[in-house]
Amino acid sequence: GAGVSQSPSNKVTEKGKDVELRCDPISGHTALYWYRQSLGQGLEFLIYFQGNSAPDKSGLPSDRFSAERTGGSVSTLTIQRTQQEDSAVYLCASSLLASGGAEAFFGQGTRLTVV
């Protein structure tokens, strides 16, 4: 596609259930990021993938959160045993990292509501 695509756009889930959020980055982009944004707040870094390197998971808030990127393309963010405080918009971005410093393109986000 022309841009970063995230699915679903909205997800309502019951507390304690697992959810999977998907990100399709721009084709050829080597870097992929996941951020979380609570209402009216800034962007909280979650995880960063760069090529075949080990991902930087330092932003994942707990071991209930995990992410993978298959074949250097599509990424899935999984939240296990969801809690109400997990409710937020989850944003994915990708960039073509050349010699450092690159514009990142964001998807529209997945709005997660845990009830």
Add this chain to the structure above:
Amino acid sequence: GESVGLHLPTLSVQEGDNSIINCAYSNSASDYFIWYKQESGKGPQFIIDIRSNMDKRQGQRVTVLLNKTVKHLSLQIAATQPGDSAVYFCAEGKKGDMRFGAGTRLTVKP
């Protein structure tokens, strides 16, 4: 003027005036800095970036200033328009690892 609200800091300006949005960054080793604009219900959009070896860069109606001595970044918007109303985030990056600041909500009054 600029104030700190319950959530994001807010800057309110009159249409046609110039806006200055400020950001303090944390990592003196960052290679580059980026400004993003986020409109309601949308993902952030790239505005302009600057490498760490520069102190000023200009785009269309926007200028970014970098002061590495005090780790301060600013975005200047000339002749602010209603369409500029949004939340503005600065980001710092090193080898692709990109972290965002808290953001500032810009409101343009007609």
